[in-house]
Amino acid sequence: MGFLQIQFLNLLAILVIIASSQSSLSATPPNFPIAKPNCTDRCGNLSIPYPFGTTPECYQRYSFFVTCNDTFNPPRAFIQNSSIEIRDISLDGQLRALQFIGRDCYSQNGTRVSYNKPWIQLPRFFTVNNTANKFTIIGCDTYGFIAGWWLSRNYTTGCTSICYAEDDLIGGSCAGLGCCQIPIPKQVWQVKLTLKSYHNFSNVSSFNNCSYAFLVEESAFRFSPENLTNLRNVKKLPMVLDWAIGNGTCEEAKRNASSYACKSVNSTCYKPDNGYGYRCSCFEGYQGNPYLINGCQEKKKKKNERNVLSSKRGVLLQEKITRRRKSLDTATIFSELELQKATNNFHKDMIIGQGGFGTVYKGFLSDNRIVAVKKSKKVNPDQVEQFINEMIILSQINNRNIVKLLGCCLETEVPLLVYEFISNGSLFEHIHDETKAHSLSWEMRLKIAVETANVLAYLHSAASTPIIHRDVKSANILLDDNLTAKVSDFGDSRLVPLDQTQLSTMVHGTSGYLDPEYMQTNKLTAKSDVYSFGVVLVELLTGKTALSFARPEEDRNLANLFLSIMKQERLFEILEDNVVKQENNEQLMKVALVAKSCLYVKGDDRPSMKEVAIELEGLILGEKHPWIQTEHSGEDKESMLEAGFSGSINVGEGNSTSIGFDSTSIGFDSVEDHIVPSEGRGR
Ligand SMILES: *[C@@H]1O[C@H](CO)[C@@H](O)[C@H](O)[C@H]1NC(C)=O
Ligand SMILES: *[C@@H]1O[C@H](CO)[C@@H](O)[C@H](O)[C@H]1NC(C)=O
Ligand SMILES: *[C@@H]1O[C@H](CO)[C@@H](O)[C@H](O)[C@H]1NC(C)=O
Ligand SMILES: *[C@@H]1O[C@H](CO)[C@@H](O)[C@H](O)[C@H]1NC(C)=O
Ligand SMILES: *[C@@H]1O[C@H](CO)[C@@H](O)[C@H](O)[C@H]1NC(C)=O
Ligand SMILES: *[C@@H]1O[C@H](CO)[C@@H](O)[C@H](O)[C@H]1NC(C)=O
Ligand SMILES: *[C@@H]1O[C@H](CO)[C@@H](O)[C@H](O)[C@H]1NC(C)=O
Ligand SMILES: *[C@@H]1O[C@H](CO)[C@@H](O)[C@H](O)[C@H]1NC(C)=O
Ligand SMILES: *[C@@H]1O[C@H](CO)[C@@H](O)[C@H](O)[C@H]1NC(C)=O
Numbered sequence: 052m053g054f055l056q057i058q059f060l061n062l063l064a065i066l067v068i069i070a071s072s073q074s075s076l077s078a079t080p081p082n083f084p085i086a087k088p089n090c091t092d093r094c095g096n097l098s099i100p101y102p103f104g105t106t107p108e109c110y111q112r113y114s115f116f117v118t119c120n121d122t123f124n125p126p127r128a129f130i131q132n133s134s135i136e137i138r139d140i141s142l143d144g145q146l147r148a149l150q151f152i153g154r155d156c157y158s159q160n161g162t163r164v165s166y167n168k169p170w171i172q173l174p175r176f177f178t179v180n181n182t183a184n185k186f187t188i189i190g191c192d193t194y195g196f197i198a199g200w201w202l203s204r205n206y207t208t209g210c211t212s213i214c215y216a217e218d219d220l221i222g223g224s225c226a227g228l229g230c231c232q233i234p235i236p237k238q239v240w241q242v243k244l245t246l247k248s249y250h251n252f253s254n255v256s257s258f259n260n261c262s263y264a265f266l267v268e269e270s271a272f273r274f275s276p277e278n279l280t281n282l283r284n285v286k287k288l289p290m291v292l293d294w295a296i297g298n299g300t301c302e303e304a305k306r307n308a309s310s311y312a313c314k315s316v317n318s319t320c321y322k323p324d325n326g327y328g329y330r331c332s333c334f335e336g337y338q339g340n341p342y343l344i345n346g347c348q349e350k351k352k353k354k355n356e357r358n359v360l361s362s363k364r365g366v367l368l369q370e371k372i373t374r375r376r377k378s379l380d381t382a383t384i385f386s387e388l389e390l391q392k393a394t395n396n397f398h399k400d401m402i403i404g405q406g407g408f409g410t411v412y413k414g415f416l417s418d419n420r421i422v423a424v425k426k427s428k429k430v431n432p433d434q435v436e437q438f439i440n441e442m443i444i445l446s447q448i449n450n451r452n453i454v455k456l457l458g459c460c461l462e463t464e465v466p467l468l469v470y471e472f473i474s475n476g477s478l479f480e481h482i483h484d485e486t487k488a489h490s491l492s493w494e495m496r497l498k499i500a501v502e503t504a505n506v507l508a509y510l511h512s513a514a515s516t517p518i519i520h521r522d523v524k525s526a527n528i529l530l531d532d533n534l535t536a537k538v539s540d541f542g543d544s545r546l547v548p549l550d551q552t553q554l555s556t557m558v559h560g561t562s563g564y565l566d567p568e569y570m571q572t573n574k575l576t577a578k579s580d581v582y583s584f585g586v587v588l589v590e591l592l593t594g595k596t597a598l599s600f601a602r603p604e605e606d607r608n609l610a611n612l613f614l615s616i617m618k619q620e621r622l623f624e625i626l627e628d629n630v631v632k633q634e635n636n637e638q639l640m641k642v643a644l645v646a647k648s649c650l651y652v653k654g655d656d657r658p659s660m661k662e663v664a665i666e667l668e669g670l671i672l673g674e675k676h677p678w679i680q681t682e683h684s685g686e687d688k689e690s691m692l693e694a695g696f697s698g699s700i701n702v703g704e705g706n707s708t709s710i711g712f713d714s715t716s717i718g719f720d721s722v723e724d725h726i727v728p729s730e731g732r733g734r
C-alpha cells in the first residue's frame with residue numbers, strides 16, 4: 052500500500068500546509084465553486100476564479116481574459132494575449148505573474164552582445180503591487196531606470212551599482228554593492244525597464260559583464276554574488292499584481308446594480324489599498340467567491356477533525372500504513388471541488404445509497420469516469436476514523452469481488468471516499484424488486500453466493516490480517532452488468548490482530564443480519580460474518596427480506612422463519628417461485644442446509660466462511676459436471692434428505708452429510724434459541 056502511505060503522508064503535509072498558510076496569495080482552498088457554471092476553472096494546476104475566465108461567457112470583462120496555452124506541459128496561463136504568465140490568482144485581489152527580466156551584456160572587448168528592455172504593459176484594472184515588489188538591478192557597472200505610468204501621469208526613478216571586486220559583494224544584501232533595490236509608487240500600471248553601463252564593463256570584465264533589471268516580488272529574490280553570472284540562465288521572475296473591478300468607487304458601483312460586481316449575498320464592497328477601483332469580499336464568517344451569485348458560503352465550523360489525523364490515532368494509523376507498505380496502487384487524492392463538480396454539488400438527485408453513517412452519491416469525473424462518492428452525514432471524529440479505517444482496509448485488498456477504492460478527499464470536514472461505480476445496483480434490489488427478482492435465476496443466485504462467500508473467506512483468512520466485515524447484507528453486495536458480486540461498505544470492518552480472534556466491541560451491524568451471539572457477548576469473530584452470510588443465503592433462496600414488519604411477529608426475523616420452516620420440513624413452501632425447478636431440488640436443499648448451519652446460535656458451531664465457500668462452489672461444479680456426481684448422488688441425496696427432513700435437525704452429526712462441516716453439536720432444539728435482534732439495536 053505504497054500509495055496509501057505516500058498519499059497519507061502527503062495528506063498530512065497538505066493539511067499542515069493548509070492550516071499554516073496565511074499568505075493572501077496562497078491558492079484559496081477550493082472548497083467552493085470558483086468559476087461560473089460550465090466554465091473552466093483551471094489551467095493546468097492554476098485555479099481561475101471568476102471574474103477571470105478563459106472564454107467570453109466566463110470572464111467578467113476582457114481585462115480578466117486568461118489564455119490557457121496547453122501546448123505547454125503543464126499548460127501555462129497568460130493575461131489576455133500577453134507574455135505575462137500567471138502563476139497564481141487570489142480572490143483577495145492579487146495575482147502572481149512571471150515577467151521577463153531585462154539584460155545588458157558585453158564581451159571582453161567592450162562591445163554589447165545582448166540587450167533587452169522589458170516593457171510591462173498591464174491591462175486596465177491591473178496595477179503593480181507597490182508593497183510586494185521592488186525594482187532591482189544587478190551588476191557592477193550598472194545603472195537602471197524604471198519609467199512608469201502612474202494613472203494618467205508618468206514617473207521615472209532609478210538605481211545605481213558600481214563595484215570593483217567580487218569579494219566586496221555580500222549575499223543577502225541588496226544595498227548598492229552589485230545589487231540595488233528601490234520601491235515603486237502605488238498605482239503603476241505600465242513600466243519600462245532600461246539598463247545602462249558607465250564603462251561597458253571594461254573595469255570589471257574579470258568577474259562581471261552583464262547587468263540585469265527586473266521588477267520582482269521582494270520575498271522571491273535574495274541576492275547572491277553568483278547572480279552576477281547565473282542570472283544569464285533566468286528568463287522570467289515573479290512579481291505581484293493587484294487587480295480591481297472597474298475604476299470607480301464602491302458607492303459609484305452600487306448605483307448601477309446590473310454592473311455591480313459583488314453579486315453574492317453575504318458579500319460586500321471595499322476599496323483596495325491603492326485606492327483604485329473596488330473589490331468584493333465575503334462577509335466575516337463566509338468564504339467563497341463574492342463575485343458569483345451565491346458564491347459566499349458560510350464557513351464550516353472547523354471541529355479540528357484534522358486534528359484527528361494528527362492525533363494519536365492518526366499517528367497510529369500512519370505507522371500501521373507504513374508497516375503494511377506493499378505494492379503500489381493507483382488511488383489518488385481528489386479535491387473537494389472536483390467531487391463537488393462530479394456530484395453536482397452533492398445534489399440529492401445524485402444520491403444512490405444511504406447507509407447508517409453516510410450517503411453515497413453518483414459522480415461523473417471530468418475524465419468521464421463514473422464513480423461513487425461516499426460522504427459522512429455528520430461531523431463526528433468516530434466517523435472520520437471509520438472512513439480512514441475503510442480506506443486502510445480497502446487499500447490492503449485487491450480482489451475482483453470487492454468494490455475498488457479509487458481515492459479519497461480529506462479536504463472536507465468529513466473525508467470523502469471515491470469508489471468505482473458499480474452499475475447494476477445491489478443484490479438487495481435484485482432480490483426484492485419484483486421484476487428484477489424474476490430474472491435473477493437460481494444459477495445466478497448461487498454464483499453470487501459463491502463469489503460473496505469466497506471473498507469473505509479471503510477477507511477472513513487470505514488477507515495478511517484477518518478482516519471481519521461486520522455488516523454483511525444483501526444491500527452491501529453490489530452487482531455489475533455481468534451480475535458479478537462486489538462486496539462493499541467496509542466502514543464497519545475491523546482488522547483483527549493476528550494474536551486475537553475476537554474483539555470486544557460495541558455491537559454494529561444491521562437488524563435481521565446480526566449474529567445473536569455477538570449481540571449477547573459483544574465478542575466479534577469471523578463467525579459473525581458467517582451468520583450474516585447465512586441470512587443472505589436465505590434471502591437468495593426465499594426472496595424474503597431479512598426483517599419485515601409485514602410478517603406475523605414470530606416470522607419478522609427471516610432467520611427465525613427459515614429455521615422454523617426447516618424444522619417443519621416445509622422448505623419448498625417458502626422458496627422463491629422462480630428458483631424452484633424439478634432438477635435443482637437437491638441443490639436447493641443443500642444450500643438451505645448450508646444456510647441453516649451458518650445460522651447456528653453458537654459461533655463455534657458454524658462452519659468457517661471458507662468451508663461455506665468450498666461447499667457452495669462444489670454445488671456449482673457439480674452442476675456443471677453432472678457426471679462427477681452420478682456415482683454417489685443417490686446416496687448423498689438420501690442422507691441429505693434424511694438429515695434435513697428428519698425433524699431432529701441433527702444435520703451436523705458426524706461427518707456423514709455431504710455438507711461436510713465439522714460441526715459437532717447442534718446447539719438448539721427450538722427456534723426460540725435463535726435470538727431475535729430487537730429493533731434499534733442495530734444501526
Ligand atoms: C451547462 O451545460 C449544460 C450541458 O452542456 C447545459 O444543459 C446547462 O444549461 C449549462 N448551464 C449553464 C448555466 O450554462
Ligand atoms: C503547479 O505546477 C508547477 C509545475 O508543475 C509546480 O511548480 C507548482 O508547484 C504547482 N503549483 C501548485 C499549486 O500545485
Ligand atoms: C501557445 O504557445 C505556443 C508556443 O509558444 C505558441 O506557438 C502558440 O501560438 C500559443 N497558443 C496560443 C493559443 O496562445
Ligand atoms: C493582443 O490583442 C490585441 C487586440 O485583441 C492586439 O491589439 C494586440 O496587438 C495583441 N497583442 C499581442 C502581443 O498579440
Ligand atoms: C569583440 O568581441 C566579439 C566577440 O566576443 C567579436 O564578435 C567582435 O568582433 C569584437 N570586436 C572588436 C572590436 O574586437
Ligand atoms: C512622460 O509624460 C510626458 C508627457 O505626457 C511625455 O512627454 C514623456 O515622454 C513621458 N515619459 C516617458 C518616459 O514615457
Ligand atoms: C541567485 O544565486 C543564488 C545562488 O547561486 C541562486 O540560488 C538563486 O537562484 C539566484 N537567483 C536567481 C533569481 O536566479
Ligand atoms: C473609468 O472608466 C470609464 C470607462 O469605463 C472612463 O470613461 C472613465 O474615464 C474612467 N475613469 C477614470 C478615473 O479612469
Ligand atoms: C447571509 O445571507 C442570508 C440570505 O440573504 C441572510 O439570511 C443572512 O442573514 C446573511 N448573513 C449575514 C451575516 O448577513
Ligand SMILES: *[C@@H]1O[C@H](CO)[C@@H](O)[C@H](O)[C@H]1NC(C)=O
Nearest residue numbers: 075180181182183293324325
Ligand atoms: C500588495 O500585496 C499584498 C499581499 O502580498 C497586499 O496585502 C497589499 O494590499 C497589496 N497592495 C496593494 C496596494 O494592493
Ligand SMILES: *[C@@H]1O[C@H](CO)[C@@H](O)[C@H](O)[C@H]1NC(C)=O
Nearest residue numbers: 473474530531532533534535
Ligand atoms: C462483462 O463480461 C464481458 C464478457 O466477458 C466483458 O467484456 C465485460 O467487460 C464485462 N463487464 C464488466 C462490467 O465487467
Ligand SMILES: *[C@@H]1O[C@H](CO)[C@@H](O)[C@H](O)[C@H]1NC(C)=O
Nearest residue numbers: 703704705706707708712713
Ligand atoms: C469424521 O471424520 C473424521 C476425519 O475426517 C473421522 O476421524 C471421524 O471418525 C468421522 N466421524 C464420523 C462420525 O464419521
